[in-house]
Amino acid sequence: MRVLLVEDTTGLGEAVRDQISEDGHAVDWVQSLCFAETSVKTTTYNLILLDLMLPDGHGFDFLKKLRATGDATPIIILTAKDQVSDRIAGLNAGADDYLVKPFDLSELSARVAAVARRYRGNPNPLVRIGDLEVDLGDHRLSRNGQPVELTAREWALFEGFLQRPGILLSRAQLEDRLYEFGAEIESNTIEVYISRLRKKLGRDAIVTVRSMGYRLNSYDH
Amino acid sequence: MRVLLVEDTTGLGEAVRDQISEDGHAVDWVQSLCFAETSVKTTTYNLILLDLMLPDGHGFDFLKKLRATGDATPIIILTAKDQVSDRIAGLNAGADDYLVKPFDLSELSARVAAVARRYRGNPNPLVRIGDLEVDLGDHRLSRNGQPVELTAREWALFEGFLQRPGILLSRAQLEDRLYEFGAEIESNTIEVYISRLRKKLGRDAIVTVRSMGYRLNSYDH
DNA sequence: GTCGCCCGTTCAGGCCACTGTCAGGTAACG
DNA sequence: CGTTACCTGACAGTGGCCTGAACGGGCGAC
The missing domain is CATH 1.10.10.10 (Winged helix-like DNA-binding domain superfamily/Winged helix DNA-binding domain)
Structure with missing residues (x-):
């Protein structure tokens, strides 16, 4: 599975990248919305891991824009904000799941695996x-x-x-x-x-x- | 957007090329299936406008061959044949749309724009x-x-x-x-x-x- | 451990397209 | 007309590229 990781914190980004990578997925890691937008234009992902607070804007903007173009790539939001209002807003904007920092890497693996399972069930995007x-x-x-x-x-x-x-x-x-x-x-x-x-x-x-x-x-x- | 125009009639070809060009797209114009195949080999197009009656074969052959290779580039067929059977055959062979000659250039623009909207941009400026x-x-x-x-x-x-x-x-x-x-x-x-x-x-x-x-x-x- | 296998990396030889040079021809200018 | 500037076909040298082969390290089997 091909995963886009949008996360500006270097330490966390590395940890997540390595974990997903070990789980056998291909990871592209970008640190800003700008680069994220370029990535989704040029590559088709099976999953996007999206931080909300980014140097050049709020993750929701990216999420909404993506959905507006009809892109249905599963998105899991990674953020420190654990308020219910944010969670609802995220899901309303089209996110598929939510992980609150700090999260356990094994929990991350589990959620990613869930997406992978759903993805495998679908007709192969070859x-x-x-x-x-x-x-x-x-x-x-x-x-x-x-x-x-x-x-x-x-x-x-x-x-x-x-x-x-x-x-x-x-x-x-x-x-x-x-x-x-x-x-x-x-x-x-x-x-x-x-x-x-x-x-x-x-x-x-x-x-x-x-x-x-x-x-x-x-x-x- | 990058468009391949396959049309052997000089007058119509020029008109279409100029129209698409004015709409801000890059047009490659070829006048035979042979050249069309070469073009498709060397360039990635976002849309192909395909005439059916060509000097070296029928457009359907090209269309089928292209689809057989897994190429999913949107294709709009341009032809004088307005019979329902041809239209159905075209869509079955993998065409995305159909324009019957003589068509209005503004209608062509509209169809091309529809494809452009679906298409997610080529990051390289031309x-x-x-x-x-x-x-x-x-x-x-x-x-x-x-x-x-x-x-x-x-x-x-x-x-x-x-x-x-x-x-x-x-x-x-x-x-x-x-x-x-x-x-x-x-x-x-x-x-x-x-x-x-x-x-x-x-x-x-x-x-x-x-x-x-x-x-x-x-x-x- | 030790053997065997596979993968990653390096090396050397050969091929051929690109490069830069020149010479003879052509066009511009007075 | 002569002079100057420019054009272009041809050609040898070279450097970029290709690929078979060999080396060495990692890893699993036993």
Whole structure:
């Protein structure tokens, strides 16, 4: 499952990210509404964890705007406000659940798992790119109906491309997906993984843009 | 929004292209299924306007092939056939809407706008100069709807022109874009790249100002 | 522990598109 | 007309890219 975490407190954000990550979900963590809006434009999430007090506005604004566009992504609100009025307001605005800080990480896991269960029950929101079919939640991939196995690093790279078909990703962006932010990599690791992905996904699945980066081909290979 | 127009009739094609263009969308116009397939391969569209009777095949073939690959791009069919059977066949094949020729351009605008409302925006702003269309973020360029590939050096030069369309750039300024600041260049490299750009962008895309420099032509070529 | 396996990373060799140069031709200007 | 500036096809060198192969570490099986 793919989760968007909107939380400006660094310590809590890290803790939540790591927990969800350990539970086997893909987490994108942003620290402001501005970035959150960009993220939902470019990626489809199965769940959004939303803090209310953010540097550039109130979470409710984001929530309402999202619902106004018809987006029905489940949203769990994370906030210090435990007043009943806020809770009602949140649920009215379209939130699906509510977690009051400080909360236990295991409780968070449970709520997320509940969403995941509901989500699994629904018809699969499979992403299809050309002859590939991707289940982001289960980390499963098939090509022309044949299952394809990817290693962890290969997934990390591949997910980057899936954010938006056809998007150009620079070498640096791809490295950021594989390693800690800002990590410098000497060798041609990216090239090697591109090569391995091509071997598994089809030779033309990934297009080289010389001296720029790579982009995922959004049609048949 | 980025629109692919597949229409072989020149007059109608121009009219539709201009209308959509005026509505603020980026239009790629192709006149055959063959070119349409190429375009779809290299670009992600938010909407496809599809004529049915085309020189190299029937629009339904393209439509079905596209849907078979999992591509869910909204498609509006434009055709003279107003029979109910065709309409049903089109919608069954995966079309989203249907416009019967001759149609009013304002009706077309309205249908396109409806798709635009549904669509969640492409974060990359498109720059349009004459018949050129540039996606600076993704380093993509098309001319009259045909994708154009530029090398790294060519991009560097081209970007220089784009920053101030119509302004005169001296040879020295252009050299600064290609090389380290202040680097002296002996040969006529700039001229060569101007020539290469003209070959790709159109002979009149770049205007020579004798003994002064060059400027980008900001209207059609 | 120790063996075997798989994954991540690095390296080296080869390929080919891009680059920069030049030379001969063309257009502008007096 | 001559002179100057510019255009462009051709070409060799090079650097970016691809990929098979090998190394080493982590982890599970036993």
